[in-house]
Amino acid sequence: MDLYTHEYFMNEALKQAKIAFEEGEIPVGAVIVSKNRIIAKAYNQTERLNDVTAHAEMLAITAAANGLGAKYLNDCRLYVTLEPCPMCAGALFWSQIGEVHFAASDTKRGFRKSNPAMLHPKTQVFSGMMAEQAEKLVLDFFRKLRE
Amino acid sequence: MDLYTHEYFMNEALKQAKIAFEEGEIPVGAVIVSKNRIIAKAYNQTERLNDVTAHAEMLAITAAANGLGAKYLNDCRLYVTLEPCPMCAGALFWSQIGEVHFAASDTKRGFRKSNPAMLHPKTQVFSGMMAEQAEKLVLDFFRKLRE
Numbered sequence: 127m128d129l130y131t132h133e134y135f136m137n138e139a140l141k142q143a144k145i146a147f148e149e150g151e152i153p154v155g156a157v158i159v160s161k162n163r164i165i166a167k168a169y170n171q172t173e174r175l176n177d178v179t180a181h182a183e184m185l186a187i188t189a190a191a192n193g194l195g196a197k198y199l200n201d202c203r204l205y206v207t208l209e210p211c212p213m214c215a216g217a218l219f220w221s222q223i224g225e226v227h228f229a230a231s232d233t234k235r236g237f238r239k240s241n242p243a244m245l246h247p248k249t250q251v252f253s254g255m256m257a258e259q260a261e262k263l264v265l266d267f268f269r270k271l272r273e
Numbered sequence: 274m275d276l277y278t279h280e281y282f283m284n285e286a287l288k289q290a291k292i293a294f295e296e297g298e299i300p301v302g303a304v305i306v307s308k309n310r311i312i313a314k315a316y317n318q319t320e321r322l323n324d325v326t327a328h329a330e331m332l333a334i335t336a337a338a339n340g341l342g343a344k345y346l347n348d349c350r351l352y353v354t355l356e357p358c359p360m361c362a363g364a365l366f367w368s369q370i371g372e373v374h375f376a377a378s379d380t381k382r383g384f385r386k387s388n389p390a391m392l393h394p395k396t397q398v399f400s401g402m403m404a405e406q407a408e409k410l411v412l413d414f415f416r417k418l419r420e
Contacts, residue, residue: 172344173344176338176339176342176343176344177334177335177338177339177344178334178338178344178345178364178367178368179326179331179334179335179364179367184326187324187325187326188324188326191323191324191325192323192324195323196323197319197320197323197324197325198325211363211367212359212360212362212363212366212387212388212391213359213360213361213362213363213364213366213367214360214363215359215360215363216358216359216360216361216362216363216387217325217326217360219359219360220325220326220358220360221325240359240363240387240388240391241359241387241388244359244387
C-alpha cells in the first residue's frame, strides 16, 4: 500500500519551487521517488550556479543516480512542477526513468512542442496535477520581475 | 587573423574523445572556444560519474560558463566529435552559443532526428569536418566492447 500519494510528492516538488522563487530563480522544483521514498530534491539554480544546465530536473537526476549508485532510474518517478524542456526530457530519456509527473504545461518551452516522443518509450507520463498552483508561482515570479 | 583553424580545434576535441576511449567511456570529446582560445575541454564521463547527464557537451558548457563568469555563450564556438543528442542540443539552445561544429553524424541519437530546429535560431551549425576519424573511434569502441 502506498503511504504517500502522488499529491504528497508533487507538493514536495512545489515546496522546492517555492525555495527557487525566494532565491530569485525561475520557480521550478522537482523530486525523484524510489520505492515510495524521496531520494532527490532540487530546484532550478541557473542563476546561482551561473549555469543554463542547472534545471531542477537535471540536478535531481544527478542526485538520484548518486544516491542509488546507479545510472538508470527505471524504478523511479519524477515529480516536477513544470513540463520539462527538451534538455531535461533528453536527460530523462537517457535515465530511462519509470514515470514523469509534471504539474503545469509549458506551451512555449516544454518538450512536447519540440517533439512529444522525446521521453523513453518505457516512461509513463502524467500531467496536470496541482497545475494551477505551479503555474501561479511562475506567473507571480515574472510579474514581480517586470515590476 | 585566426591563428588556429577549425581543424585545430576539432582535433583538440578528438584528443578529448581519445581520452574517453582509453577510460572505457563512449568516445566523444568537446572543446569550447572564445575569442579563438579554448576555454573548456571535456569528454564523456557518464560511466565514471555514474550520471547520464555527463556528456562531453554538458560538461563543457558548464565549464565554459564557469570560466567566463557568464551563463550565455553567444560569442563561443563548440567543437564536438559527434552530433549532439537532444539533451545536449537543448542545453546548447539555452546557452545561445554562437556556433556548433560537429564531426560525425549520429543518425540514431542525434538531435536532428528528434527535431532539426532544436538549437537556438542564432546558432550557426557546421558538420562533417574530421567525421571519419571521429566515427571510427566510436565504431572501434563498440567493436572492442562486443569482443
